[in-house]
Amino acid sequence: MLLELARPHGVENILWRKFGAGIDAPGGAETIQRVGQTMLLEGLCRDISAALAANGVAACVVKGPVFAERLYPISGDRLFSDIDLLVDPAAMGEAIAVMERLGYVQPDKAWDNSQRDMEYKFAHPDHPTALIELHGNLVHYPRLRRRAGFGLRELLIAGDGDGRAPAALLATAIVHATLGHKLDRLQMLVDVLQATRRLPSGSLAEVANVLVRLRLGLEAAVCLSVLARLFGDRASMELSDRLPSGLRARLGRWLISPDAVVHAQGTHHARRSWGRRKTFRLLQSLPER
Structure with a gap:
């Protein structure tokens, strides 16, 4: 019951670890899947960061992976479902070009508010759930x-x-x-x-x-x-x-x-x-x- 309450708030992994829940506990398989997704994203993040740096794009990884590494005593307590990079707005065009050269694609949208929101989303061609977001500003509205x-x-x-x-x-x-x-x-x-x-x-x-x-x-x-x-x-x-x-x-x-x-x-x-x-x-x- 406690695990079910924690899941929508994104803290279930902490409880899952602290209370010693097994993989058969409610949501256990889902949590393991999220851990795998996090590991995949960490590898993609390293490659993207290296490519942006090699092309002289001023950018910084923010939120999920940095929080997990720098703030949490056990990094696995902070899972994340995408990678966010804060990019100098003046370099956003080149950052988008780098992502495209790496094979990432922007999801089709009925309408596109990327410029207004200063947020550009990309999906990995082989892993459509692996999302990368380039932000010119973390305040989108x-x-x-x-x-x-x-x-x-x-x-x-x-x-x-x-x-x-x-x-x-x-x-x-x-x-x-x-x-x-x-x-x-x-x-x-x-x-x-x-x-x-x-x-x-x-x-x-x-x-x-x-x-x-x-x-x-x-x-x-x-x-x-x-x-x-x-x-x-x-x-x-x-x-x-x-x-x-x-x-x-x-x-x-x-x-x-x-x-x-x-x-x-x-x-x-x-x-x-x-x-x-x-x-x-x-x-x-x-x-x-």
């Missing part, structure tokens, strides 16, 4: 990008030049959870939690300042508030205390309660959760004064 965007430039600012630094991974996880998605999976918040725990001692004030400078203060305050309440995490509490506490942040913290996240994937209270998360999305879209 233009209305949200007017207030806070997150491209390769912002990633490097967050990490002080290192896109794999803990602060850069924290900013990426916050953007993924709140601006890419609507705080609808625990896995994304666990990414934020793990990144917060990896911050160097004594760096919280500097990290808080960078998040505010990147216009992620609202999103960071909400994520960390939920983590502090959900897990009682000290690092999340301390960083949250250093973030803005104005009206917008207070309203965001009230809207996104731990229940709002947990119930996002459930059948009970799902409508209430959707209403709260939708209202928060509207709050995010308001321009800053």
